[in-house]
Amino acid sequence: MQLLFVLFGLTVLLFLLLKAMPGDPAKVMAGIGARIETIEAIREDLGLDRPWPVQYWRLVSGIFNGNLQAMTYHKPVWTVILERLPATIELGIFALIIALFVSIPAGLLSAIYRNSPLDYAVTTTALMGISIPVFWFALMLMMVLGVTLRVLPVSGRGLSVAVPYLGRWSFVTWDGIRHLIIPAVALSSVQMAMNARLTRASMLEVLQQEYVNTARAKGLRERVVLVKHAFRNALAPVVTNIGLQVGSLFAGAVLTETTTAWPGIGRLMIEAINRRDQAVVFGLALFMAACYMLSYLAVDVLYAYIDPRITYD
Amino acid sequence: MFKRMTVCLLVSLLFLGLLAIAETAVPETPGAQVGGTLTIGVSQTFKDLDPRIMNSAYDGYVTGQIFDDLIVLDPYTFEPQPYVAKSWEVLSDDRVRFYLNEGIKFHNGEDLTAEDVAFTFNWIADPENNSPNFTELVWMQEVVVVDDYTVDVITKPDYAPFAPGFAQETQSIVPKDTVLAMGDEEFNLHPVGSGPYKFEEWKTGESLTIVRNEDYWLTYPNLDRVVYRPIPELSVMMLELEAGGIDIADNMPAQDVVRFQEMTGRSVAQCPSMFCAYMFFNLQHAPGNDPRFREAVYRSTNIDAAVFSIFQNLTGVRSYGCVPPAIWANDVPYLRDNVALEEDDARSKRLIAELKADGVIPEDRPLTVYCPLDPRRTQIATIIATNLIENGLNVIVQPLDWGPYLDLAYRSESDPTAAELDMGIIGWSGGPDPHDFLYYLFDSDNATVGSADNLSWYQDPEFDAWIKEADTTLDTARREELYVKAQRKVYEEIINIPLYHYIETRGLNDRVQGFLISPLSEMHICDPYHNVWVKSS
Numbered sequence: 001m002q003l004l005f006v007l008f009g010l011t012v013l014l015f016l017l018l019k020a021m022p023g024d025p026a027k028v029m030a031g032i033g034a035r036i037e038t039i040e041a042i043r044e045d046l047g048l049d050r051p052w053p054v055q056y057w058r059l060v061s062g063i064f065n066g067n068l069q070a071m072t073y074h075k076p077v078w079t080v081i082l083e084r085l086p087a088t089i090e091l092g093i094f095a096l097i098i099a100l101f102v103s104i105p106a107g108l109l110s111a112i113y114r115n116s117p118l119d120y121a122v123t124t125t126a127l128m129g130i131s132i133p134v135f136w137f138a139l140m141l142m143m144v145l146g147v148t149l150r151v152l153p154v155s156g157r158g159l160s161v162a163v164p165y166l167g168r169w170s171f172v173t174w175d176g177i178r179h180l181i182i183p184a185v186a187l188s189s190v191q192m193a194m195n196a197r198l199t200r201a202s203m204l205e206v207l208q209q210e211y212v213n214t215a216r217a218k219g220l221r222e223r224v225v226l227v228k229h230a231f232r233n234a235l236a237p238v239v240t241n242i243g244l245q246v247g248s249l250f251a252g253a254v255l256t257e258t259t260t261a262w263p264g265i266g267r268l269m270i271e272a273i274n275r276r277d278q279a280v281v282f283g284l285a286l287f288m289a290a291c292y293m294l295s296y297l298a299v300d301v302l303y304a305y306i307d308p309r310i311t312y313d
Numbered sequence: 314m315f316k317r318m319t320v321c322l323l324v325s326l327l328f329l330g331l332l333a334i335a336e337t338a339v340p341e342t343p344g345a346q347v348g349g350t351l352t353i354g355v356s357q358t359f360k361d362l363d364p365r366i367m368n369s370a371y372d373g374y375v376t377g378q379i380f381d382d383l384i385v386l387d388p389y390t391f392e393p394q395p396y397v398a399k400s401w402e403v404l405s406d407d408r409v410r411f412y413l414n415e416g417i418k419f420h421n422g423e424d425l426t427a428e429d430v431a432f433t434f435n436w437i438a439d440p441e442n443n444s445p446n447f448t449e450l451v452w453m454q455e456v457v458v459v460d461d462y463t464v465d466v467i468t469k470p471d472y473a474p475f476a477p478g479f480a481q482e483t484q485s486i487v488p489k490d491t492v493l494a495m496g497d498e499e500f501n502l503h504p505v506g507s508g509p510y511k512f513e514e515w516k517t518g519e520s521l522t523i524v525r526n527e528d529y530w531l532t533y534p535n536l537d538r539v540v541y542r543p544i545p546e547l548s549v550m551m552l553e554l555e556a557g558g559i560d561i562a563d564n565m566p567a568q569d570v571v572r573f574q575e576m577t578g579r580s581v582a583q584c585p586s587m588f589c590a591y592m593f594f595n596l597q598h599a600p601g602n603d604p605r606f607r608e609a610v611y612r613s614t615n616i617d618a619a620v621f622s623i624f625q626n627l628t629g630v631r632s633y634g635c636v637p638p639a640i641w642a643n644d645v646p647y648l649r650d651n652v653a654l655e656e657d658d659a660r661s662k663r664l665i666a667e668l669k670a671d672g673v674i675p676e677d678r679p680l681t682v683y684c685p686l687d688p689r690r691t692q693i694a695t696i697i698a699t700n701l702i703e704n705g706l707n708v709i710v711q712p713l714d715w716g717p718y719l720d721l722a723y724r725s726e727s728d729p730t731a732a733e734l735d736m737g738i739i740g741w742s743g744g745p746d747p748h749d750f751l752y753y754l755f756d757s758d759n760a761t762v763g764s765a766d767n768l769s770w771y772q773d774p775e776f777d778a779w780i781k782e783a784d785t786t787l788d789t790a791r792r793e794e795l796y797v798k799a800q801r802k803v804y805e806e807i808i809n810i811p812l813y814h815y816i817e818t819r820g821l822n823d824r825v826q827g828f829l830i831s832p833l834s835e836m837h838i839c840d841p842y843h844n845v846w847v848k849s850s
C-alpha cells in the first residue's frame with residue numbers, strides 16, 4: 001500500500017517535472033523551419049494542447065494499460081523500454097557480480113590482515129575506485145584494453161541472440177561477453193570500492209565482538225570463526241548496501257552506457273530527453289523508480305534471512 | 314541541425330532550354346573487390362527511415378542507400394544529373410516533364426513507376442500530412458502522372474524557374490502500394506526502397522544493418538552489408554576508428570585531425586561544407602536595432618583569432634557571409650576585403666559609451682548572448698562576451714538546450730523571455746544555391762512568430778524585392794548579381810556577424826576504397842558516382 005502511494009506521488013512529481021522541462025516537444029520534433037501548422041498538428045496529435053490533468057491522466061493510464069505511444073519511436077513506450085532493458089540487465093548483473101567477487105573477498109582479507117601491505121593496497125585501490133569518475137575510467141579501459149592491447153572491443157554491444165518474449169541477450173555469446181567486460185568493470189568500479197570498504201569496516205567491528213573471542217576460546221578453527229561467526233554477522237550492512245546498489249546501477253548506467261555506446265535504458269533516457277519524448281522519459285523514470293523500490297523491498301526481506309532476530313509483523 | 318535543401322537545380326537547363334538526356338551509369342572502379350562489411354560510426358541515433366518524414370542528416374545516411382532519388386547532383390559541380398529520371402524536358406514556365414528509367418524494382422519486387430513518384434512528392438507537399446519536409450516543396454503545386462514512366466511536375470507560377478529539390482534524401486521515392494499496405498508507422502520502421510542496399514535490421518540505439526540489393530538496377534553494389542553504429546561520444550568514436558572497430562567516422566574533433574592524418578592505416582577526408590554559423594541581433598528592439606551597437610559588438614572581437622582558437626582551421630574556417638565558399642555567388646573576396654570589420658577596441662568602447670549615454674543600452678539588466686549547448690558555439694559566444702565586458706558592456710552568455718533555444722529564437726508567443734532576446738549564435742545549412750541561405754535568413758517571409766528562420770527579424774522591402782527577382786529569373790548571371798547585391802547590403806548593415814563554416818570531416822580506415830566526401834553532407838556508398846568497397850584484410 002505504501003508502495004502504491006509512493007508510486008502515485010512519483011507520477012505527479014514526474015509529470016510536473018516534465019512540464020517544467022524547457023522546450024516545446026512539438027517544436028523539437030518538427031525541426032527548424034517547420035510551419036506553425038505542422039507544429040500545432042504535432043501538438044494536437046500528442047495531446048499537448050489539452051489541459052494538464054488530461055495530459056497527466058493520458059500518461060498514467062497509458063503507462064499502466066500499456067497503450068501509451070512513444071512520441072518519437074513509433075512504438076508503445078513499453079516496447080521501447082523492454083527492447084533496451086535486457087542490455088541494461090545483463091550489464092547491471094555483470095557489474096554486480098564483478099563488484100561482489102572482487103570487493104567482498106578484498107574487504108574480508110583487508111580486515112583479517114589489518115595494517116598489512118595487503119590492507120593498504122585494498123584501501124588505497126578502493127579510495128581510487130570511489131574517486132575516479134566512471135566515464136574517465138571507462139575511457140582509460142577502452143584506450144588500454146581496446147586500442148593499445150587490442151584484447152577487447154572498444155565499445156558497443158556484441159552479438160546478441162533473440163529469446164522469444166525475453167528480448168535480445170548478448171551474454172550468451174563469446175562476442176557478447178567480450179563487449180560486456182569494459183562497461184561492466186567501469187560500472188562496477190564505484191560499487192566495488194564501496195563494498196570493499198564497507199566489508200572491511202564491518203568485519204573489523206565484528207571481529208572485536210566478545211562472541212568472536214568466545215568462539216576462538218572454544219577452540220574453533222580460525223576459518224570457522226571468521227566465516228561462520230564473524231562474516232555472516234558482518235554481512236548485514238553489506239547486503240543493505242548491495243540492495244541499494246541494484247537500484248543505483250540503473251542510474252549509474254546512464255553515464256556508463258552513454259560513454260561506452262551500450263544500448264540500454266540508461267542511454268535511452270538521454271536519447272529520450274534530447275528528443276523531448278515525454279512519454280518515454282515518463283515511463284523510464286517510473287520504471288527506474290519502481291526498480292529502486294523493489295530493491296529496497298528485497299533488502300528488507302533478505303534481512304530476515306541473514307539475521308534471524310529480525311521478524312516482520 | 315537538419316538540412317534544408319531547396320535545390321535550384323534546373324535553372325541552367327531552363328536557361329539553355331535543353332532537353333537533358335544522359336545515361337545513368339556508375340563508373341567502373343578498377344581493382345574493386347566485391348564483398349565484405351563496412352562499419353560506419355554515426356554521431357547520433359537514428360530516428361526515422363521513411364524519407365517523407367525524415368529530417369535528420371544522420372537518418373539520411375541510411376535512407377540514401379535504401380531509396381533512390383529522381384535525380385542526383387554531381388558531387389563536384391552540383392549540376393543535376395539523371396538517376397531514376399533518365400531525362401527531363403521543360404514544357405512551360407510551370408511544367409517540367411520527367412521520363413523515368415524502366416525496369417527499376419523495389420526490394421519487394423514491385424516496379425517503380427510514375428505512380429510512386431507522384432505519390433511521394435504529392436504526399437510531402439500535402440499540408441494535411443504535416444511532413445517536416447513540406448517547406449522544401451513549397452514551390453511545387455502537384456506531380457501529375459502522364460503514363461507509367463512519365464510524370465509532369467507543376468510548379469507555382471512564382472517559382473517557375475525553380476527546379477525540384479528532387480536530389481535530396483528527404484524526397485527519395487517510396488513504393489505507393491507498399492506504403493499504403495504497411496501503413497506509415499510500419500513503413501518507417503521497415504522501409505522498402507529501390508536503392509542499392511536493402512534494410513535488414515534495426516537494433517535501436519545499437520546498430521542498423523543494410524545488405525546488398527542483388528538486383529539493383531544501376532550497378533552491382535560492392536559491399537555485402539553496411540552496419541551503422543551510433544556512437545554519441547566523439548572521443549569513443551575516435552578510439553573505435555583507431556582500433557578498427559569502425560571503418561568510417563562521420564565526424565572528428567579538431568584536436569584529432571592531425572593525429573589521424575599522420576596515423577598509418579587511417580586517413581582524414583575533408584571538404585567545404587554547406588554550413589555557416591553566425592551571430593544575429595534582434596532588430597525588433599534596442600539595442601539590436603541600432604547599427605552603432607552592432608558595430609560595437611563586431612569591433613570588439615578579432616573573429617579570425619576566435620575561430621582559429623576553436624578550430625585551428627582544421628574542422629572550421631572563418632566565414633565572411635552566410636553563402637558558403639563552396640557554391641556560386643558567395644562573394645567572399647569582396648566581403649572579406651571590403652565589408653568584414655577588424656577588431657577596434659577603442660571604437661567599440663566609444664560606441665558602447667555613446668549608446669549608454671543615449672539610453673539605447675538598458676541599464677537595468679545585462680544583455681544576453683544566447684547560444685545552443687554546442688561547445689563550439691558556446692566558446693565563440695564566450696569569447697565575444699568577454700571582449701564586450703572588457704569594452705564596458707554588461708553582458709552574459711546563456712547556453713540553452715535546443716528546445717528552449719528554438720522557443721526563444723522563434724519568438725514563440727508562449728515564451729515570455731522572447732522580448733529580452735538581444736543576440737544569439739546559431740548555424741544554418743542549405744543546398745548548393747544562394748537562395749537557401751539568403752531567402753531563409755533575411756527575407757521578410759521568414760520573420761514569422763513561432764517559426765522564424767529570419768532570426769534577426771530583418772524586414773527590408775528592397776532586399777525582399779532583389780531576392781524575389783533572383784528567385785524568379787532564368788538568367789543565372791542576373792541571379793548572381795542580385796544575390797551578391799543582397800549579401801553586401803545585409804553585411805554592410807551588420808544584420809548579423811558571420812562567424813565560421815564547418816569543414817566536412819570524416820575519419821577513414823584505409824581499407825575503405827572509393828569513398829567520396831561531398832559538401833552536401835551525405836554519406837553515399839553506392840550511387841551514380843560511388844560504389845564503395847573494402848580491401849579484404
